[in-house]
Amino acid sequence: MNDKLPISAYKGADVVEIAINLLGKQLWTNFDNSLTGGLIVEVEAYCGATDQACHAYPDKLTPRTKTMYQAGGVAYVYLVYGMHHLFNIVTNVEGRADAVLIRAIEPTHGEETMKLRRQQIDSNKLLTGGPARLSQAMGISVADNNTDLQSDNIWLTEGKQFSKEEIIRSTRIGVEYAGEDALLPWRFHIKGNKYVSK
DNA sequence: TTCCCGATTTACT
């Protein structure tokens, strides 16, 4: 259970299926000799070829989307609103711009480090519920864009097996600009988990 | 080069 997820776990052609399979997996980072880890409890799928919500739509290679065209198994990290770093996992084969946005984790290791990174002295701030929050807690930034998930900085392992009944499917958050594709039910989260974003 | 706006979070009225 401590072995890194193999490349094959990221190379499938169906990004939605991979997104579902990533629920319950354990995400780890090790920066500056500080290990942090948590279970993935909320994800969203994005598909560059067909999905208007995806940065790479309509299958458009740019300096930014280049990362998503890599073969599955690397990190796609980008900046939104000039301040928030969002962590995605690139999927599919080279040349297909698909990715899974990690929206929330349940912390399991290194919570003190996470609190320091989040400046969570007074506890009004959520620790890891929300895509920018978990990136900050795990120490992930745009500097980690294109990082291989077999590396010793960011990687995944098996984690906890959730039952089908615990997995809730819904529309994605913050993609109203995507027209009819905003209605795609490509968000998945663990029912009742307190770390799932609002 | 200008311009618009975003896969969000937080503080404040």
Place this chain on the structure above:
DNA sequence: GTAAATCGGGAAA
């Protein structure tokens, strides 16, 4: 509930 923060990507000029 609403608005501010803050800056780079991408399209248009």
